Amino acid sequence: MRQLIVIVLGLLVIALIACAIIATRSKRPIAKDVCRLLIALIPPMLGNLIIIASPNWGLARLGCYTYYIGLDITVFVLLQFTYNYCAIAKARRAGIRIAAVLVALDIAQLLLNPVFGHAFTTSMIMVEGMPYHMLVPLLGQRIHRLVAYGILFVSMGIFAYRTFTVPRIYVERYAVILACMVVTTLWETFYIFSGTPIDRSMLGFGFFGLLVNYFALYYRPYRLRDRMLARVVSDMGEAVLFFDLNNTCIYANSVAFSLFDLEDNEDLDCAPMLVEAAINRKISFDSDWSQHCSIRQNGEQRYWNVSFHQLFDERGFKSGSFLTIYDRTEDEQRLQKEVYLASHDRLTGLYNRDCLYDRARTLIDENPDTFFLVIALDIKEFKLVNDIFSKESGDKVLVKIADILRELATPHEVYGRISGDRFGFVLPADEFNPVPIEFRLSNLQVDEGVNYPISPHLGIYEVTNRQLPVSVMFDRAFMAIASIKNDYHNHFATYDDSMRENVVWSQKISSQLDQAIAEGQIQPYLQPLVSSTGEVEGAEVLVRWMHPEEGFLSPARFVPVFEENGCIARMDMYMWECACRILRKWQDEGITQFLSVNISPKDFYFIDVESTITSLVERYGIDPKSLRLEITETVMMSDIEKRLSIIDHLRSYGFIIEMDDFGSGYSSLNMLKDLPVDVLKIDMMILYKTKDYHRAQTILQTIIDLSMQLGISSITEGVETAEQRDMLVNMGCRLFQGYYFARPMPEDDFEAFYQQPKQPHPAT
Ligand code: C2E
Ligand code: CA
Ligand code: CA
Secondary structure (H helix, E strand, O other), rough: HHHHHHHHHHHHHHHHHHHHHHHHOOOOOOHHHHHHHHHHHHHHHHHHHHHHHHOOHHHHHHHHHHHHHHHHHHHHHHHHHHHHHHHOOOOHHHHHHHHHHHHHHHHHHHHHHHOOOOEEEEOOOOOOOOEEEEEEEEEHHHHHHHHHHHHHHHHHHHHHHEEEEEEEHHHHHHHHHHHHHEEEEEEEHHHHOOOOOOOOOOHHHHHHHHHHHHHHOOOHHHHHHHHHHHHHHHHHEEEEEEEOOOOOEEEEHHHHHHHHOOOOOHHHHHHHHHHHHOOOOOOOOOOOEEEEEEEEEEEEEEEEEEEEEEEOOOOOOOEEEEEEEOOEEEEEEHHHHHHHHHHHHHHHEEEEEHHHHHHHHHHHOOOOOOOEEEEEEEOOOOHHHHHHHOOOHHHHHHHHHHHHHHHHHOOOOEEEEEOEEEEEEEEEEEHHHHHHHHHHHHHHOOOOOOOOOOEEEEEEEEEOOOOOHHHHHHHHHHHHHHHOOOOOOOOOEEEHHHHHHHHHHHHHHHHHHHHHHOOOOEEEEEEEEEEOOOOOOEEEEEEEEEOOOOOEEEEHHHHHHHHHHHHHHHHHHHHHHHHHHHHHHHHHHHOOEEEEEOOOOHHHOOHHHHHHHHHHHHOOOHHHHEEEEEEOOOHHOOHHHHHHHHHHHHHHHOOEEEEEEEEOOOOHHHHHHHHOOOEEEEHHHHHHHHOHHHHHHHHHHHHHHHHHHOOOOOEEEEOHHHHHHHHHHOOOEEEEHHHOOOOOOEEHHHHHHOOOOOOOOOOO
């Protein structure tokens, strides 16, 4: 028996050493404490082993000291382990310091035993035929017990406290070690007080060490894991149903309970049927599957992701299955809202541009045999609605336009808002009826009772080239609108290729203007103004473009384009400067010819005409009388007061103002009343543009007479024949311009021309 205990103790010590070595490799934070505890357990066990094994008194005594002192160290290390294992806050660790002092004192008093013999002694008895030195406890030993048990109980108390205060799923962590401690303590106590001659209490310590090692470092609390998993499943946002091998529902989480109105576990049997009814398919239990479902539940559209999985154990045998239902209705609704916002215009609720283009593309592609129209709608000067009324009123009008489009939409039409006041629609040509849309849009009221004319412009692109991007088709429809931009009466225009060519041409020459000026491609041509006596008195400056690719360009090719996009001011300023330069040169050479320059009505929009011209004249130091300014009556079409004052100023400055193309407009005679001009330039064309030549002749005569009476001189331009000249001379006109005398010519040619001997008029 004695030998057996020694062997078991020896094996336990070896096992503890092995465990301690292995524990050093563990990455768990508690491993250090476990390792220390395992090592601390060894001395008292060895002490115990020596006592049992040794028949020798001295060795047995040594064993006793190792046993007692080792025990002190063990309980102290156990306390440290307890604090760390139970995660006691650092601030509450006074117990460790007290224990350290007590242990130190106890060790000291034990070590004094050889001197005072107060702690213990041994008495020899014979056990199994061999001397056994049994411990005889004295006072010091009792103190030792007090210290050791005291510290041990503190450790047990801490474990017990943790066991009862932690959440239930963690109890196991503490309870197992507490149980080990209790059993070991009982075992120990039993031997201490049982009076059994051989103390085998340390066997308990050995097993305790191994158990703590296992529970602290290797034991995985599966129950804890399972409970946690169960908790996770029950708290999951999705419904989860577990099935056993017979496909009987054995578990449903709370989401599943509420989704299918289950009341208790009894209802679980109906769960598969309820699922099948909801998703409208049989659950197939033999394979994994998943499915997106859109179902109606309580009158509401819901969207589910249903997936089914089989479960297999580690040997590959099927152990059950589970089904999850994720209700993604909110995600779906959010997505639908995002898609809606991304594809619809906020104000009108119509498709936005990108979406309109997409839908139009699909419509055209899916109907290859249908002839489509792409129609752009723009409200003429819509900006004014915003300016005159308010932005809110403007918005209301846009919403009304959207409503009209909605109401009049034909079955195969797609329509949307492109931007601002620009809308678009695409429909089969045979569905298009322009009458109601024109009528409804033209009669739209800004507000109840507010009669402000809304003038819709619709540009139509007939889809002859289906390959074109829809954006380009709409660009073309808008080009068609541009062609009726200034037209209040015509609401429709259909695109043709010349419109695109015009746009391309316009972009091309506008981008080249600066370079053309810098390189001298833009040049002033001078067309002589000849008196009735044949004297050249001056010239009109007319622009010419010697284009490196296009060749000689007449102003008709580019002046209207520049008037449209504002480049005209840049060009005119250059022509005025050319005129000033020529006049400066002439002045220096003693030439007294005057020059007339053209001022486009559009110049007034873009530059300060008055200061530009006066500063030019000042810079070149020329007499303003020698620079005549040709304006047309359209100058007076807007901003009359301001324009009048500019012209007044220019006149007072000394410029001679000529009214160009007089008689070709609407209210020329009326205009004369207010507009202070010095010269009327009458175009011969007024004679030829009418059917009643004689009537026109009378008008021409009247204009000439009127101008004479008003003290305004007149110039007739466009004189092409001697007969015309003679007639005009007879009418009283005394200055002429026209091909009959000379065509516009370069500066040098003009200088040679005006000095040539003249043919006097026969009548003079
Ligand atoms: P406009 O100011 O009425 O200029 C007179 C136009 O009549 C010139 O055409 C001239 O060449 C043409 N013309 C002169 N005599 C005859 C004739 O006997 N028969 C015919 N059929 N035509 C004649 P052009 O140079 O082609 O200029 C056309 C228009 O371009 C001008 O009409 C003017 O409105 C504009 N323009 C020309 N140069 C400039 C300029 O520097 N600035 C601005 N803003 N416009 C200019
Ligand atoms: Ca002119
Ligand atoms: Ca003219």
